Amino acid sequence: MATPADAVREIYLAGIGGGTPALTTDLTALEEQARAVMTPAAVGYVLGDAGTGETGRLNRRAYARRHLVPRMLRGAAQRDLSVSLFGRTLSSPVLLAPIAAQTVAHPEGELATARAAAEAGVPLVLSTGSSHSLEDVAAVAGPRWFQLYWPSDRAVAASLVRRAEQSGYTAIVLTVDAPTFGYRPTDLDSGYLPFLHGHGIANFTSDPVFLAGLPDGGSVLQHWARVFANPALDWDDLPWLRTVTSLPILLKGVLHPADARRALDLEAVDGVIVSNHGGRQLDGTVAALDVLPAVRAAVGNDVPVLVDSGVRTGSDVLKALALGADAVLYGRPYLYGLALDGQAGVAHVLRCLLADLDLAMALAGCRSTADVTPDLLMPEAHPAPYDFG
Ligand SMILES: Cc1cc2nc3c(=O)[nH]c(=O)nc-3n(C[C@H](O)[C@H](O)[C@H](O)COP(=O)(O)O)c2cc1C
Numbered sequence: 001m002a003t004p005a006d007a008v009r010e011i012y013l014a015g016i017g018g019g020t021p022a023l024t025t026d027l028t029a030l031e032e033q034a035r036a037v038m039t040p041a042a043v044g045y046v047l048g049d050a051g052t053g054e055t056g057r058l059n060r061r062a063y064a065r066r067h068l069v070p071r072m073l074r075g076a077a078q079r080d081l082s083v084s085l086f087g088r089t090l091s092s093p094v095l096l097a098p099i100a101a102q103t104v105a106h107p108e109g110e111l112a113t114a115r116a117a118a119e120a121g122v123p124l125v126l127s128t129g130s131s132h133s134l135e136d137v138a139a140v141a142g143p144r145w146f147q148l149y150w151p152s153d154r155a156v157a158a159s160l161v162r163r164a165e166q167s168g169y170t171a172i173v174l175t176v177d178a179p180t181f182g183y184r185p186t187d188l189d190s191g192y193l194p195f196l197h198g199h200g201i202a203n204f205t206s207d208p209v210f211l212a213g214l215p216d217g218g219s220v221l222q223h224w225a226r227v228f229a230n231p232a233l234d235w236d237d238l239p240w241l242r243t244v245t246s247l248p249i250l251l252k253g254v255l256h257p258a259d260a261r262r263a264l265d266l267e268a269v270d271g272v273i274v275s276n277h278g279g280r281q282l283d284g285t286v287a288a289l290d291v292l293p294a295v296r297a298a299v300g301n302d303v304p305v306l307v308d309s310g311v312r313t314g315s316d317v318l319k320a321l322a323l324g325a326d327a328v329l330y331g332r333p334y335l336y337g338l339a340l341d342g343q344a345g346v347a348h349v350l351r352c353l354l355a356d357l358d359l360a361m362a363l364a365g366c367r368s369t370a371d372v373t374p375d376l377l378m379p380e381a382h383p384a385p386y387d388f389g
C-alpha cells in the first residue's frame with residue numbers, strides 16, 4: 001500500500017529525469033506562491049488577519065517556540081498515523097478546516113477541495129459559507145463534517161443541520177468565535193466582502209426554509225445579511241441544537257478552559273476545537289496552541305479536543321498532539337494549493353503535509369499517534385503563565 005512517504009520517493013525518482021514539483025513543497029512558502037496568482041481582493045480576504053495581525057503572527061510563534069526532543073532506535077520503520085474520533089477511524093490526525101467562499105481562490109472552490117480531500121482520505125469540514133451547496137459537495141466528498149454558523153432564524157439553522165445529516169456529514173462543528181466579523185483592515189481597505197459578491201451563500205440560496213422567508217421581490221443578499229449571523233447566541237441556546245441532531249457536536253473557537261468545561265457541563269457538545277480563527281477575529285488573543293494544555297486539562301482525557309490556527313508542517317502536528325490535541329484542522333495552506341492549481345493543488349498540499357508528518361514521526365521515534373506524548377517536547381523554560389483558576 002502507498003504510504004505518505006512514497007510521495008517523497010516519487011519526487012526524487014522524477015528528479016532523475018529532470019522533473020521538479022510545479023508547486024513548492026515548503027508548506028510555509030505556499031503563501032507567497034499563492035499571493036501571486038490570486039486577485040488582490042482574494043489575497044486580502046484569505047491571507048488577512050484581524051487588526052494589527054498580532055494574533056496571526058503569534059500563532060506561528062507559538063509553534064516556533066516549542067521544540068521537539070526526538071527519541072531514537074524505537075523501531076519506527078512503519079508508522080500508523082490513524083486516530084479514532086467519535087467511533088470512526090481517521091487515516092491521520094488532520095482534517096481540513098472550514099474555509100468559506102472558496103470560489104474566491106478557484107472557480108471550482110469546495111468541489112475541488114472535497115475531491116482532493118477524498119483522494120487523500122482526509123476529512124473535510126465544510127463551511128456554512130461554502131460557495132457550492134452542501135449537497136453538491138457531498139456528492140464528490142469523502143469523510144465530511146459540517147461547520148455551522150448558527151443563523152438568526154432557528155428554522156434555517158435546523159434546516160441546514162438536517163440537510164447536512166441527510167447528506168452524510170457525520171459531525172456538526174458549531175463556530176462560536178464569530179458573532180460578528182473581526183475588524184479586518186485588508187478587507188476594509190478594499191471594501192471587499194466575498195458574500196456581497198455572491199461567493200459563499202450557496203447553502204442559503206439552496207435552502208427551502210431560507211427561500212420561504214425571502215420577502216416577495218426582496219434581495220437575496222439583504223435577506224442573507226439578516227439571517228446569516230446570530231450575534232445574540234448564548235449558552236442557553238446550545239441545548240436546542242442537541243434536539244435537532246443526533247450527530248456529535250463540536251464547539252469551535254474556544255480559548256478559555258472554563259468555556260470548554262461549561263459546554264461539556266451543559267451536555268451540549270461532544271468535543272471542542274481550540275482556535276482563534278487563524279487570527280481573523282479578535283486581534284490580541286492568545287495563541288490557540290498556548291491554551292491547548294489548559295483546555296485539555298479542563299475537559300479530561302475522554303473528550304475529543306482539536307486545535308487549529310497556525311498549523312503548517314508535520315512537526316507542528318506533532319507539537320499539537322504532544323500538547324494534548326487528538327487532531328488538528330489544517331487551514332490556509334490548502335487554500336493556497338487550491339488557488340495555485342485547483343484540485344491538484346490541494347492534493348499536492350495534502351501529500352506534502354502527510355509525508356512531512358509521516359517522516360516527522362519516523363524521525364521522532366513514533367510508531368503511532370499514541371506515541372506522540374508530552375515528553376516529546378522540551379519543557380518550557382518559563383512554563384505557560386496562565387492560571388485559569
Ligand atoms: C478565508 C478563510 C475563511 C474562513 N471561514 C471560516 C468559516 O466559514 N467557518 C469557520 O468556522 N472558520 C473559518 N475560518 C477559520 C478556519 O476554520 C481556521 O480556524 C483558521 O483558518 C486556522 O488558521 P490558519 O489557517 O492560519 O491555520 C476561515 C479561515 C480563512 C482563512
Ligand SMILES: O=C(O)C(=O)c1ccccc1
Nearest residue numbers: 100129178181200277280
Ligand atoms: O472569513 C471568515 O473567517 C469566516 O469565518 C466567515 C465565513 C463566512 C461568513 C463570515 C465569516
